[in-house]
Each structure stands twice: as structure tokens, then as C-alpha cells.
Amino acid sequence: MSVIDVGDARLYYERYGHGPAVLFISGVTGDAGLWTRTAQALADEFTVVAYDRRGNSRSPRPEQWTSTSVDEQADDAAGLLRGLGIAPAVVVGASGGGAILTNLVLRHPEVVRAAVIHEPPFVSESSDPDEVGKQLGRLFEQGMATGDPKRALEGLLLWAWGEEGIAAAEPDLRRRLLANAEVFLTMELGAFIEYLPSPQELAGVTVPCIVAAGAGNRDPAAPYHHGYEESQWLATHMRTDLIELPGAHAPYLTHPTELTDALRPLLRALSPNTGRDSSPRPPSSS
Template sequence: MVHGYERAYRMAGHGPALLFLHGIGDDSSTWLDLLTSLADDFTVIAPDLLGHGFSAKPRADYSVAAYACGMRDLLTTLDIDRVTVVGHSLGGGVAMQFAYQFPERCERLVLVGSGGVGASVHPLLRLAAAPGAGLLLPLLGTPPALPVLRKLAETLRISDDLDYVVARYLRLVEPDTRSAFLRTLRSVVDWRGQVVNMLDRCYLTQGIPTLLVWGTEDRVVPSGHALRAHRAMPGSRLVLFEGAGHFPHRSAPKEFLEILREFLAETPPAAYDRARWGELLRAGGPEEPVPAESPDVPAVSSGT
């Protein structure tokens, strides 16, 4: 219980702490294979964000800032001080917000098909955020809607995770789940695209080891966002999964695990320096302008 609301989470293992944050409409089960593989060497924590999975779904604040505060409070109740944060999609936006609000608690950032680094997003998400969309979402649970959902998954280039995605859309027939989904979506997306943009604060990741992982065929959050974020985050690493869509950690779990382990082994945890943080804020941006050209980026075959 945190602030009177039930918070579901998965936790296992021992060693340095890794916090895994899922995307909108998803839950902690998206990380299960990774959690199992990493638990021998790390303490792994994967919550169901408020309004998702088995966590409570109240009428509440579903902004990325509120989610970041919720993660701080959950970690405090678990007596965990510092973590490497791995975030997918919406969870990536929450991870960045967590690092921005609580830099002293963030050791590393791993952003997977992350929101919050550009305006563009799939038109269907913009449509879902529009007024009146909530009246149509209950129809997703009817038999005629299933072929439409499958076509939607193909359009989003997530056919490899088709059954997984369809099962999550079907949850929207539940009133509380649907309400939480809409509140969350509308806090970050409107009819013009993503509302929350962290690019103006990405320079603050200096000193925080950051890994960006994207699928080249991501149609939910296009891979162009990855290049933009890579240029805006000093010292960040970017790996593109060739042929993968919005779920590279699911479509190529072995390759993703290998890259994640390598990143964790090769980068020391960030050491928060309040004086340096103040210098960065007073400077108001990076010392050097962000280059316009795209850097060389390693590509990984996803097997998709």
C-alpha cells in the first residue's frame, strides 16, 4: 500500500537494483524473461504502474511526474535507495522523469522505444486521446473487434507480439482499466502528438550512463526519436534492432539481454554531484550545440 493504493510489483534476486517500467496498457509481465535471467546477479523490481495490471486504478494523477514520484515512494517502502532504471515506451518517459526529479537515486538509464523525446506518435494513439474515444473502447471486447485488433497490430508492425498486444487491448473493456488508460494517455498525448517532451532537459543526463534501444520498424514511437535523443544525451549509447518493432525486448530477448548485461558491466553507476547539477542548470543547456548529422549506430539483428 502506497498512499492508500495497492501497488503490485515483482521482485527477486540480490545485488545492484534494476527497476523495470512497462509501457501504457501493459504490465510488469512484459519483463518476465529478463527478470528470470537477471535475478542471479541483480535485485530486479518490476511494478505494475498505477492504473495498470494488478495495481489500483483510482481517479488520480497519471502524469509522468506522478508516476516518477510513485516509483520513488515504492522504492523507499522497499528500502532501496539507488537503481538503474529500464523503461519501455511510457515507462521510458517515466524513467527520464525519475532521473530528472531524483538524480541522486538514478545510477543508469536504459530507454527502450521511449516516449518523451519527440512529438510524433502513431495516429491511432492520437485518435484514442481525442474526446469521445472512451465511448468506442468498450467495443474492443466484442467478437467483431478481434479481426480489427489483429489488423491494428499488423499496422503497428507488432505482429510478432500479436496475441500479447491483443490481450492487453481487451482489458480496456473493464471500466476502471479503461478510465486509467485514457487518463494516462491524455496526460502525454493529444490530437497533435506527444505533449511531454524531455529533449530540453536531456543535457542533464551528463554523467548518467544512458543506453537507448530501438526497433528500426517501430511505428508507435519512430526510430528517428532514438537518433534525436542520442544526439541530445551526451555520452549516450544507441543500439538499433534491425527489423524489430515497438517491443525489441520481446522480439529479441537474448540479444537484448546481452546488450543490457554488457552495458551494466561496462558502465560505473552515476555519482550525483549537486554542484555539477547546479552548473548544468545555470548553463541552461549543453555547452556544445547538438550536431545535425546522425552518428554511426550499431545495428543488431532481431531475428524478426
Template sequence: MTFPTKTGTLKVPGAKIYYEARGSGPLLLLISGGPTDAGVFTELSHHLADRYTVVAYDPRGNSRSAFDGESQTLELDVHGDDAARLIEALGDGPAFVMGNSGGAQIGLNLAARYPEKVRTLVAHEPPCLMLLPDPSEALAGNKEIHDTYRRDGVEAAMQKFMEMAGMDEHGEGGEEEPQAPPPPEALETFGRINGNMEYFLAHGLMPLSLYRPDVEVLRAGKPRVVVGVGEETVGEITYRTGIELANKLGTEPVHFPGDHGGYGAHAAAFAKTLHTAFTQA
């Protein structure tokens, strides 16, 4: 079932935040990661809009959420402030929140600094490299990606990023099954994401890599933090960082359908698992 989409913008200090809202019920804020934007959550939103007012937005610097002036380096506190302002402007009380990847890092910042605005946070595969027993190898890998961008450009850096993230596994034997072309909305989303790659590599990758969630504050249990990991990402870097975060919070991780982007390929099943995580918490 599809639900009407309301779009809007929220003026915040230094930027204008674009958002999309669907459905009715308690507010559920979806935070995308890296260079992605609200468009990656379109199908997931439709599977949740019968129970929630689902709001997805473009994090500042991405797609339709432009800076007032020159681009600024990603600051987690600033992004946490943006999320808090969206909840205050669009919700009636604390919100359910789900963040994926770098969006999970933003969610963790939000939950630690604005606990009164969050009912439950599901942090899906947060790249909390600083929580690893020895983050030096992972940090060096991300610095190599950043250096590759500065030396060789966006395409070379993204190829290295995909390899290190374990997302470059196709084409190694056999032919892939032919697939139907993506719908126009998906093509528009892909185009916007491609346009965000340079900002992510120049200003976002390293701040997200170096961010350490305030585990001591989050362990207090208000709000409740649920760590999600992908059923298909066992052993990969964001699975391992998710497990480390859950261990430090003293909680059990929840396994979600699919991989790092399971919210797209398995939207219906992902929505069901997400709703269960919220209700059980």
C-alpha cells in the same frame, strides 16, 4: 535458470503499487509501458537476476496496482514519484532503471526529478512525440485513436493503434508458421493487459504523447541516460523518437535485439545488451 519470485505491494499516495522481485545484487527497476504490467518482464528478469535484484511493477492504474478511489488521468510526475518510492523502499542506494515505451517516459521523468535515485537509465524506444521536428501528424494520429475509442470502443481504437504503430503487419500473404501455445503465466499476463486497455485509451495515451522530457536537465549526465532502439523498428515512430532524444542528449543510441517489445521475444540477447549498456555507462 529461474529464480524465486517475491511479490509485494507498496502503499503510495492515492494507490497501492504491486511489484515482483527476483535475484540479488544492485537494484534494477523495470518499468513497463502503456497497458502492460510486470508480467511482460518475467523472462527478461530471469536472465538478469544472477547480477541484479530485478524489480518489475504494475504502474498505477494497470492490473494489480489499483487506485484508492476513482481512476485518475495519467500524470508523469505521479508515476515518477511512484518509481522513486519503489527505489527508496526496495533498494540500497541509487538503482539501475530500464523503461520501455511509456515506461521509458516514466523513467525520463524519474531521472530528471530524482537524479540521486538513478545510477543509469536505459530508455528503450520512448514515444517522445514532442521532440520530433514536427509532431503534429503523430499527435493527430493519437488523437484519432482516442476519439475512436470514445466513439467506437476499445477494440476499434486498439486496431487503429496497432496499425499506426506498425504492429499490424501479419496476415498479408502466406500462412504463418504454427506456434506452440503460450504458457499459463503468459496467458494470465495477456488477460490482465486486455483489461487495462480501456484505462490506457481513456487516461494514458494522450498524456504520454504530450509529455516532453526535460532534456536540458538530462543532458547534465547525472544520472547517465542511454537511449535504446530496436534493430527491427528502423523507421517506425518510436525508433524515430528515440533517435531524436539521443540526438538532443548528444549521445549515441544503443540498438537492442528485436522490435519495440524485444525484451520478450529476445529476452536473453536483450538482457546481455542491457547489462552491457549499464556497465559501459
């Protein structure tokens, strides 16, 4: 078991392979295991790290830790990169991990070589934020009515990941994810939803950034279409391309092979010379 002390937190992490450094940041449930199949597949060419965010899964809850913020989460990621000696790295963040990564490039640009940000939860910038809020509220209320936070988290994951995503999580991973329900619902959810950088901040980002959305969320009828819209908003204000990745909101679970195939050329292009030909800029799919 690999752990590292970062500030007041002890973080569990997994490290694979050799080559240019890549860090994966998870969103809801904060578990490194969401990226295992993708990380292992990329280990032939890259040093890949994923970690359990503070208070989640195998990263213990710090003493007297009762609240969090996206700033704190980004500080953890920066400390991890420095502590492992792999900064600057290409960093990939999805969902809440995308919000953390956005904060990271704004506040700790020196540790990020380049960023790939997938569907961060900037709900207020979707076309109907009130409806998204109502859906989230209904899921929370339905789950909490049972007296079991795990039921509330399971309902949210079903909405965000779909049945395919839930089914793709192996039993041990699923147990860990649901065990993080209290931390997510009482400490993280509000912090992620409230975080929104200004257009002026985003326009000033100096780190090369790619913003991604799930191809399966492009259709306005898709249950998580708002995630696609939020990525469109971010790409516009970062003045970068929007690209599509396979699947919907959780391609690391539903389409790990296709995700690996899509990420590999991006990581090559964004990393130091890997000894292979690479295009300096991915094509736009917006």
C-alpha cells in the same frame, strides 16, 4: 503477492535474484509481466524488480484517482525504489516507461544509478508528428467505434508491437493488458503524449544515461520508425550515445533472449562492481 504502499497507491511488484538492483518500468498497459522473461534470466546476477503501474493490472486504482501525469508516475517509481530499499538502482524504461524514466532522472536523480531509456513517446520530435498523430487518432476512433476500449487498445498495440509482439504475450498476460484499456486511453495516453522535457533540462541531467532504439525500427519504412527518431532526438539532447537493441518497439516480448544478452553487459557496466570485467561505456550503434 508482493505489494507496497507508495503515497496514495498500492503497487504490485515482482522481485527476482540477488546482486546490484535493476528496476524495469513498463509503458503501455503498465504491467510487470512484460518483463518477466528478461527479469528471470537476469536474476542470476542482479536483483531485478518490475511492477504494475498504479491502476493497472494487479495494482488497484486508488480512490478518487481520476487523472495522472508523468510526474506522478515518476514519483511512484521513486517511492517504490526507496520503499524496497534498493535505491539507487539502474533503471530501464521502455515506451511510456521511457518517458517516466526521463522524468525520474530529472526530478529524482538520487534514486537512479544509471538509466537505459528505450523509445520514449516524444512524438512531437519525430520527422512527421502530424502523421503519427493521425495514425494514432485513426486507431483510437476505429476501436472506440465498436464501443469497446479493449479494441482500441488492441489496435494501438498491434501498431506499436506488431503481430509478433501480440502473439508473444501469453493469454493471462494479454487479458491483463487489455483490461487496462480504460486507464490507458482515458488517463495515461494524453499525459504521456503531452510530456516533453526541454533540451535545456536534458542537457543538465547528471545521471549516466543510455538511450536505446529498436534495430527493427531503424528503416524509415518501419511502421514504428518514429520511435527510433524520438530516441535519436533524446540522445542528441542528453549528449549521449544511441544504441540499438534487438527487435523493434517491444523486444521484451518479441526478443527476450536477445534482449537479455544485450542488456547484461550494459547493466554490468552501469552497476557497482559485480565481480566481472565490464566496459565502462557501451559502443555506439547510431
